[in-house]
Amino acid sequence: MTTEAATVPAAARARAAELRGVVDHHARQYHVLDAPEITDAEYDRLFRELLELETRYPGLQTPDSPTQRVGGAPLESFTKVRHRTPMLSLNNAFSAEEVRDFVRRVERGTDGAVDSYVCELKIDGLAMSLTYSDGEYVRAATRGNGVEGEDVTANVRTIRSVPMKLRSPDGPLPRVFEVRGEVYLPKAAFAALNARLEEAGKPTYANPRNAAAGAVRQLDPTVTAKRGLQTFMYHLDPPGTARTQDEVLSALDTAGFRVNPHRRVTHSLEEILAFLDEWGERRHDLDYETDGVVIKVAALGQQAELGTISRSPRWAIAYKFPPEEKETVVLDIPVFVGRTGAVTPVAMLEPVFVAGSTVRRCTLHNEDEVARKDVRIGDTVVLHKAGDVIPEIVRVIPEKRPRRTKRWAPPQHCPACNSELVREPGEAVRRCLNPLCPAQRVERLLHFASRGAMNIEGLGPAVIEQLVEHGFVTEAADLFGVTKEQLLTLEGFADRSAEKLVQSIEQRKRVPLPRLITALGMRHVGDHTAEVLAQHFGTLDALAAATSEELLAVEGIGEVVARDVAAWLQSDEGREVLANLRRAGVEAEHTERASGPLSGQTWVLTGTLDSMTRPEAEDRIRALGGNPGSSVSRKTHTVVAGASPGSKLEKARRLGVRVLEEDAFLAALEELEKQR
Ligand code: IVH
Numbered sequence: 001m002t003t004e005a006a007t008v009p010a011a012a013r014a015r016a017a018e019l020r021g022v023v024d025h026h027a028r029q030y031h032v033l034d035a036p037e038i039t040d041a042e043y044d045r046l047f048r049e050l051l052e053l054e055t056r057y058p059g060l061q062t063p064d065s066p067t068q069r070v071g072g073a074p075l076e077s078f079t080k081v082r083h084r085t086p087m088l089s090l091n092n093a094f095s096a097e098e099v100r101d102f103v104r105r106v107e108r109g110t111d112g113a114v115d116s117y118v119c120e121l122k123i124d125g126l127a128m129s130l131t132y133s134d135g136e137y138v139r140a141a142t143r144g145n146g147v148e149g150e151d152v153t154a155n156v157r158t159i160r161s162v163p164m165k166l167r168s169p170d171g172p173l174p175r176v177f178e179v180r181g182e183v184y185l186p187k188a189a190f191a192a193l194n195a196r197l198e199e200a201g202k203p204t205y206a207n208p209r210n211a212a213a214g215a216v217r218q219l220d221p222t223v224t225a226k227r228g229l230q231t232f233m234y235h236l237d238p239p240g241t242a243r244t245q246d247e248v249l250s251a252l253d254t255a256g257f258r259v260n261p262h263r264r265v266t267h268s269l270e271e272i273l274a275f276l277d278e279w280g281e282r283r284h285d286l287d288y289e290t291d292g293v294v295i296k297v298a299a300l301g302q303q304a305e306l307g308t309i310s311r312s313p314r315w316a317i318a319y320k321f322p323p324e325e326k327e328t329v330v331l332d333i334p335v336f337v338g339r340t341g342a343v344t345p346v347a348m349l350e351p352v353f354v355a356g357s358t359v360r361r362c363t364l365h366n367e368d369e370v371a372r373k374d375v376r377i378g379d380t381v382v383l384h385k386a387g388d389v390i391p392e393i394v395r396v397i398p399e400k401r402p403r404r405t406k407r408w409a410p411p412q413h414c415p416a417c418n419s420e421l422v423r424e425p426g427e428a429v430r431r432c433l434n435p436l437c438p439a440q441r442v443e444r445l446l447h448f449a450s451r452g453a454m455n456i457e458g459l460g461p462a463v464i465e466q467l468v469e470h471g472f473v474t475e476a477a478d479l480f481g482v483t484k485e486q487l488l489t490l491e492g493f494a495d496r497s498a499e500k501l502v503q504s505i506e507q508r509k510r511v512p513l514p515r516l517i518t519a520l521g522m523r524h525v526g527d528h529t530a531e532v533l534a535q536h537f538g539t540l541d542a543l544a545a546a547t548s549e550e551l552l553a554v555e556g557i558g559e560v561v562a563r564d565v566a567a568w569l570q571s572d573e574g575r576e577v578l579a580n581l582r583r584a585g586v587e588a589e590h591t592e593r594a595s596g597p598l599s600g601q602t603w604v605l606t607g608t609l610d611s612m613t614r615p616e617a618e619d620r621i622r623a624l625g626g627n628p629g630s631s632v633s634r635k636t637h638t639v640v641a642g643a644s645p646g647s648k649l650e651k652a653r654r655l656g657v658r659v660l661e662e663d664a665f666l667a668a669l670e671e672l673e674k675q676r
Pocket of ligand 1: 089121123
């Protein structure tokens with residue numbers, strides 16, 4: 001009997017090896033260096049070719065193949081592994097004085113011989129130890145209790161910046177070593193994950209670190225793969241030929257690990273303090289959370305000399321930034337009615353500047369949360385930002401509470417329509433169940449028109465509120481019947497702006513199916529679920545006819561979502577919404593991406609165009625196979641600059657991305673459209 005491997009033709013084997021190298025190279029350019037050399041489409045093509053080869057000849061599959069990054073089979077549980085040497089923790093310093101004391105201790109311990117310290121950002125992530133042997137990734141383990149951690153090899157393999165093969169296996173790194181660092185979730189990925197969880201009615205994560213830990217500890221690696229984890233590595237054990245911490249970092253960088261660029265070799269207490277000051281401010285501009293600076297004696301020989309006491313090295317200290325907490329006063333606690341009728345208490349605050357921006361209000365999530373924190377109107381509270389992003393009340397300062405305040409009580413009736421609010425068993429929120437509630441109506445319409453849904457430009461809260469108030473619009477389909485004359489009776493409209501809005505509404509009668517599904521605003525259906533449903537059902541009619549069993553059979557759709565989506569589709573209101581949209585001429589475009597001369601290219605618009613609306617420009621780009629993007633990076637093919645362009649233009653210039661002004665853009669579109 002031949003083995004599986006022996007049946008693979010030599011040419012396929014060679015091609016697979018070649019593809020693994022090429023795909024790895026480009027993945028690194030993209031994920032580690034932020035400097036892609038090929039388009040996403042080209043990358044996908046190479047990746048798919050490798051995947052096809054491996055599917056045809058399973059013998060070709062290797063654990064270090066880039067195809068394995070999407071996650072393997074789920075685990076039953078994690079096994080324990082012992083670290084090569086214990087993973088230490090650091091002593092903390094909370095002030096310049098404590099940093100000075102640290103420097104003095106170090107100088108005493110080395111007879112004043114230390115002249116360099118490396119300052120590194122302290123990444124607020126999850127400590128991780130990766131083992132490499134002969135240049136290959138073999139294992140990943142969490143810190144655990146420092147001596148023993150959990151084996152998370154399969155999950156960490158899905159993190160794109162973790163190299164499966166080192167770039168310079170014969171470099172200065174030892175043959176077998178552990179490299180340590182942080183796995184973290186970027187702020188944006190954290191905010192997006194929490195938004196998805198909130199939408200699905202699931203508990204959210206308090207900060208990116210917890211979210212990263214949650215992602216790493218998934219038993220199913222395919223879930224980890226989707227969370228968008230990132231890494232920074234900073235420690236090497238044993239250190240090979242490196243003599244200083246800065247050499248360690250350079251060696252890791254050269255070997256292909258992601259190393260934080262914001263590090264500095266300093267030579268005095270003053271230089272150290274200057275670094276702390278600088279990053280105390282600049283940290284809010286980063287796309288990840290840092291809670292301090294780690295100061296390390298640079299020379300590894302001196303580190304050894306200083307040694308370790310009770311699990312903390314004497315040669316390093318973690319300076320913690322003062323927590324970004326501010327006091328402010330709660331002016332009021334109104335409740336807001338969302339599009340699903342859920343009523344959310346919100347604290348209106350005396351404006352306060354915290355972690356990089358002014359905060360005026362913050363959600364209190366639900367009545368249990370208000371009760372738990374006992375937040376009352378008039379209270380002085382401590383405010384911070386979860387994950388540096390989401391404002392949150394940490395606690396009330398009871399000493400500052402004015403006399404005779406009352407506990408906050410949730411309203412019993414909807415502030416918008418006065419119908420009774422109902423809290424269903426097992427739910428944290430109270431809801432207004434009146435489908436005709438004007439507040440829900442406005443929120444539903446706002447959601448319908450929003451960027452993530454139908455993306456109708458110019459249809460913001462002020463306009464929608466007036467449209468509803470005047471009785472011109474009660475549900476989504478009515479938007480498509482709004483006339484210029486009606487708009488002219490509203491505040492803030494002139495001839496041209498009214499005409500523009502009517503046009504931009506008209507243009508959005510045809511949108512991609514996932515957008516239309518998102519726009520319906522069904523409970524638990526955000527853009528991700530909408531995409532899944534669109535992929536599966538293909539048309540709105542097919543989706544509308546789906547039973548809850550059929551929905552449950554769709555991969556990625558759980559019981560709760562299946563039940564709620566089916567309930568919505570089969571309800572009288574749901575059927576009516578769909579029928580009315582159909583009657584208004586709204587229909588979904590085919591979901592397949594058009595292929596054409598702009599395939600694989602991302603074009604980003606900035607500023608306003610005279611000749612067309614932004615959605616129209618985006619649709620034309622899409623029709624030519626292009627991808628209208630929202631932010632500029634090196635991968636952006638072209639930036640189209642209209643009147644009063646924003647920072648995207650600056651960024652394009654800085655990155656050397658091609659810029660077209662409106663005339664040139666129009667000429668290019670017409671030329672390409674002619675060729676089709
Ligand atoms: S050095 C012996 N460097 O902060 C070496 N740690 O409270 C110890 N951390 O356990 C770690 N960024 O999980 C080091 N640039 C950095 C770090 C860092 C984050 C974490 C790490 C450590 C904890 C200390």
